[in-house]
Amino acid sequence: MQEILQYIFSGITNGAIYAIIAVGFSLLYNSTEIINFAHGEFVMIGALSLVTLWGSFHLPLPLAFVLTIVVVSGTGLLFERFAIRTVKKPDHIVLVIITVGASIFLRGIAMLIWGKDAYSIPPFSSNPPIDIAGARLLIQSIWIIVISLLSVVALYFFYNKTLTGKAIRACAINKKAAWLTGIPSGKMVMLSFVLSIGMGAVAGLIIAPITMCSYDMGTMLGLKGFCAAMLGGLGSLWGALIGGFILGILEAMGVGFVSSSLKDAIAFVLLLLILFIRPGGIIQSKDVQRF
Amino acid sequence: MLKTKSFKKVILLIAIIVTGCFIVSLPAMAREVYKIGGIFAVTGRASFLGDPEKKSMEMVIKTINDKGGIDGHLLKGIIYDTEGDPTKAAMAVSKLINKDKVIAIIGPSLTPTSLAVIPFVEKAKVPLISCAAGVAITQPVKPWVFKTAQSDVLAVAAVYRHMKKQGIKKIGIITVSNAFGESGKQQLQKQAAEYGIKIVRTESFGNKDTDMTAQLTKIRKAAPDAIVCWGTNPGPAVVAKNVDQLGLNIPLYQSHGVASPKFIKLAGRSAEGIYLPTGKLLVARLLPEKDIQKKALMNYINNFETKYNSSVSGFGGYAYDAMNILAKALKGTNGNKEKIRKALEGLKGHVGVTGVFNFTKEEHNGLGADAFVMVRIHNGTWELLK
Amino acid sequence: MKPIKPIKKTVAGRFPRDKIYYIFFSLAVILTGLFVSNSYYLQVLTFIGINSILALSLNMLMGYAGQVSLGHAAFYGIGAYTTAILTVHYNLSPWLALPCAIFIAIFVAFLVGIPTLKLTGFYLGMGTLGFGMIVNIIFREWTDLTGGASGFVGIPSLELGPVSFYSMRNYFYLVWAALLLSIIVCKRLVNSRIGRALRSIHDSAHAAEAVGINTRNLKIQVFVLSAAFAALAGFLYAHLVSFISPGSFDFMMSVRIVTMVVIGGMASIWGSLLGASLLTLLPEWLHAFSDFEMVVYGLILMLIMIVLPQGLTKGLIDIYERSKKKDNS
Structure with missing residues (x-):
């Protein structure tokens, strides 16, 4: 029981990271139908920027947070342009x-x-891990889960309650029609890029303290996040979230009950299964109504 | 008339210039330059190995040339980057042999790249001194292949000796899923019985994984007396953090793959109390004066740090030793590859930074068990264990 | 009489033109082999040949049938590992291992192709990506058979009667002969009924079906064919380097093959050759940039795709024709 709980903790921590990367993929796919293979690299830049801004320049954490997102989104903007x-x-x-x-x-x-070296930074808050029925949960894990959930909820409200969000959705459904109604679709695409890559930056920010950050950390994270997005249903916000958590928990369970050497295979077997059985993902996004 | 006169003058002039050149260049030009090849993973995943190796090799070559070369032959280092990729290593080694016509090669930095180039050097009959750890490089013995890095056989033996002294009977092992970790795992499993140690759980992790608590939880369930983690940065630092996080109150042993100050920096507080085997370079300043390697070690450290203004890593020492050994072997061979090979095979008692090398026909690594010492991380620095 | 003549001429005129290319190609290869004596250059050319077979095999799938694969390195790896395992563990002759390697690649392609090729667009790319990753993990984790992450050592070199392919020149000839053979097979296929059917799938799968083409079978056939050629390339690679490790057949390798095809030009057989040569040589040239290598490589890749999205062959021809038109007007 204690083990299972520990596996679940490990799973949801990783799952939250996958989820937020998956959200980035989904956002972009939704409005542009582009799969951004550089997404993992933006996660990496996010993590390394935090290392520099918070770890080396000792800026206050919230400021470093905002600056990192601005820097990474700016890079994303240049990339799109x-x-x-x-x-x-x-x-x-x-x-x-x-x-x-x-x-x-x-x-x-x-x-x-x-440089080529890895970096590490301390967790956001230095409290000791919490003991729940013998299993340990890092405070940083709670940060990760809370921040990723908050970001998704915020995005949901942005897309459903604000005019700009609705405009992006309109573009996603039919670019030409949206343009005819006076929505600047080019700008909306740009905004989608910024949002998607901003999510990548957030993912980088929250994982920096629990792992080691180096210039080549992004690729695998990007691929796993992508698997999560497919699993949940590419283009669906909630799907990405669910896909991320399922992938994280299944990986931890796989390590616990099968073999740790097959951990990476789990993500890709799941990807194949979902593609063969239900290519639309768990939450099947329809062409008309994607969110 | 005029014509012949000026003609004679020209001839004279040419003669003077030629003899002049000859006299001036006699010490330098009289003997051809020895070309030495280097292939290291200067960029890419294993750049932490290749980068200091390249610098160390260049440094030794410069020192030798400043002293007038070997038997009057100056050395020229030609170094290519493998990026840790076997195909690129094969291309680079072939370029060195066929295009640059080197007389000996130092490197590669990794076991897979070394294994990939061995057939090429064996075919072309060019001596190679590898800087990689894998046992498979020199066992079985290949005539033209030598290596300076300690085999993981010795590292595992050092760890197990220490465990035996501590009375540790049951261990759980967690290794990185690449060549380094796999080779370590094989040695750990092979030698366990010899020291009366039982491996109760074997797990692995990807070097870029963000969290290893699941594997460690599984190990904890098997209730071992100690955990051995075998990998190179950064994965093992995450393992150290996770061990700390799970509150596993058992000793954690790491491999020589993380024996650098970087590891302490990455693992932070979690590094406290970790045991690991390392070459003596890391703890050179702590060694007693009577240690046979102390002089060589301090020499290397001072030279490297003044030249590159960065701290040494144990990995650069492999190339440093390889180049020095090669320089010794080159003496009196006149660049004949077979003679170099023979000289290498007969080299005895070379005190290097990695250890004391004694090559024989059957032993192309030439290091003894004393190549490793055990250290413990305490208060953010190394503590030499007896 | 009169209407038949021109038809005969076009039919007759088409095949000899290809044949002239082949003869020209063979001559160039033979001459190169004779005049290049440095085995380093021969080795580079040999790698170009192997990569060209790979690019060609993927081009059949991507360029002609329009099916994206991001896991092609898996078949390359299957070819290499099969021959390695059979020749080392089972002491089989490499020449017997070759058909086995190709057969296994075909078998796997068939099994994977049936569900995967139902997917389209990005989904197909992702399916093949997942497949490639899983195969790579199998190479890495099935330690007893594949040697695991440390790699597989001691693959024997090739011999055929008195001819030893231990010498780089002979190996160069072998690889380029295999390449010529692959080119001929692909060319014939492209110019046949099947080739036309394939291109129709590329343009619109629905329309192809409407005119009575069994798109599913055809896609699987091309997939299988492309897997077989990739396995051939893997076989040649394994016996050349005599050491293989999972890292040579990973996701990045798949991406590199796709890049060769796209840069060379999709649906262009000679373009595959160009793309493969360029991507084999590029890293050699970029060594001079040392730490900037990755930056420059990434930039070149992006620039070619932005400026010449049709690939170098078509893109350059377009530019040439446009400039000619300008001159005329």
Whole structure:
């Protein structure tokens, strides 16, 4: 029992991280139908920026938080402006290669800025782990879970209650029609990029204290987050959240009850299963109503 | 008339210039330059190995050249980056052998890349001194392949000796899922019985994983007396943090793969009390004066730190030793590869920074059990254990 | 009489043109082999050949049938590991291991292809990505058979009667002969009924079905064919380097193959050759940039895709034709 609880704690911590990365993928896919293979790299930049701003410059945490998101979203904006919008023939495969190129490029830049070494920073608050029925839960895990849930809820309200959010949704459903009603669809695409990459930055921020941050940490995180997004249903906000938690918990259970050497396989087997059985994901997003 | 005169003058001039050049360049030009190849993982995942290795090799070459080279031959280092990729290593080694025509090669930094290049050097009959840890590189013995890095065999033996003294009987092991961790796992399993140790649980982790509590929980369930983690940064630092987080009150042993100040920095408070085997370089300043390696170690540390203005890592020492050993072997060979190989095989009692090397026909690593010491991390620094 | 003649001419004129290419190609290969004596250059050319087979195999799937695969390195790995395991563990002759490797790749492709090829667009890419990752994890974790993460050592070199492929020149000839063979097979296929059917799938699967093409079977057939060629490349790679490890067949390798195809130009057989050469040579040139290598590589990749999204071959031809038109007007 104690073990199972510990597995669950480990699972939801990782799950929350996967979820928030998955949300980033989903947001972008929803409005642009682009799978951003550089998403993991933005997570990495987020984590490393926090290392610099909070760990080295000793800025107050909230300020470092905001600055990191601004920096990473800014990078995302440049990425959209120069790499995505300039494409003459926005074919799926061309965009995939461009984002792959961008991920290599960003990794290279990060290596130049931060070097090849890994960094670690202390947790946001230095309380000891909580003991629940013999299982330990880090305070940082609570931070992670709370922040990721809050971000998703905030996004939900943004998309459903604000005019801009509704405009993005309109663009997602039909770009031309939205444009005809006077919505600046180009700007909306840009905003989606910023939001999606901002979510990547948040993911980087919250995991920085529990893991080691280095220029090459992003790729695997990106792929796992992607699996989570597919699992929940690409394009669905709640799907991404559910997919992330399911993936995290199943991975922890897999380690606990099967074998730790197959941990990474779990994500990809799940991905294949969901693709074969229910390609739309657990929460099947329909073309018309995606959120 | 005029023509022949000026012609004679020109001839004379040329003769003077040529002889002049000859005399001036005699000490330097008389003997051809020895080209030494280097292949290290300078960038990529294993750059923490390749980067100091490259610097160390360049440093030794410069020192030798400043002293006038070997038997009057200057050395020229040609170094390529493998990025830790076996295919690229194979390409680089072939470039060194066929294009640059080197007489010996130092590197690669990793076991897979070393294994990938071995067939090429064996085929071309060029001596290679690898800087990687895997036992498979020199066992079985290949005529042209040597290595300076301590085998994990010795590291595991050092860990187990310490455990035996502490009365540890049951252990759980957690290894990284790459060549380093796998080789470590094999040695841990192979030697356990010899020291009366039972492995009660075997787990693994990916080096980029963010959380290893699930594996550690599983190990905890098997109630071992100690945990051994085998990996290179940064994964093991996460393991150390998670062990601390779960409040496992049993000793944690790490491998020599994390024996660098970086590990203490990464693991922070969680590094406290961790045991690990390491080459003597890390604790050179703590060694007693009578230690046979002390002089060589301090020498390397001072030279490296003044030249590159950064602290040494034990990994650079592999290339440092390799280059020094090669320099010794090169003496009197006139660049003949077979003679170099013979000289390497016969090299005895070379005091390097990694250990004291005694190569023989059957032993191409040449290090003894004294190549490792056990240290404990205490108050954020290393503590030498007897 | 009169109407038949031109038809005959086009049919007859088409095949010899290909044949002239092949003869030209063979001559170039033979001459290169004769004049390049440095085995480093021969080795680079050999790697280009192997990568070209890979790119070609994926191009059949991506360029002609329009099915994206992000897990192609899995078949490359299956070819390499099968021959390694059979020749080392079971002492089988490499020439017998080759058909086994190809057969296993075909078998796996068939099993995976049936459910996977039902997917379209990104979903297909992701399905193949997942498949590639799983195969890579199997290579890494099935330690007894594959040597695990440490890799597989001691794969024998090839021999055929008195000819030893231990020498780099012979290996170069072997690889480029295999490449020529693959090109001929692919070319013939592309110019056949099947090729036309494939292109129709590329343009619109629904329309293809409407005119009576069994798209599902055809897609699986191409998938299987492309897996077989990738396994051939894996076989050649394994016996060349004689050491394989899972890292050579990972996700990044799959991406690299896709990049070769896309940069060279989709649906262009000679483009695959160009893309493979470029991506094999690029890292060699970029060594000079040392720490900037990744940045430059990423930039080049993005720039080519932004400026010439059709790939280098078509893109350059377009630019050339446009400039010619300008001159004329």
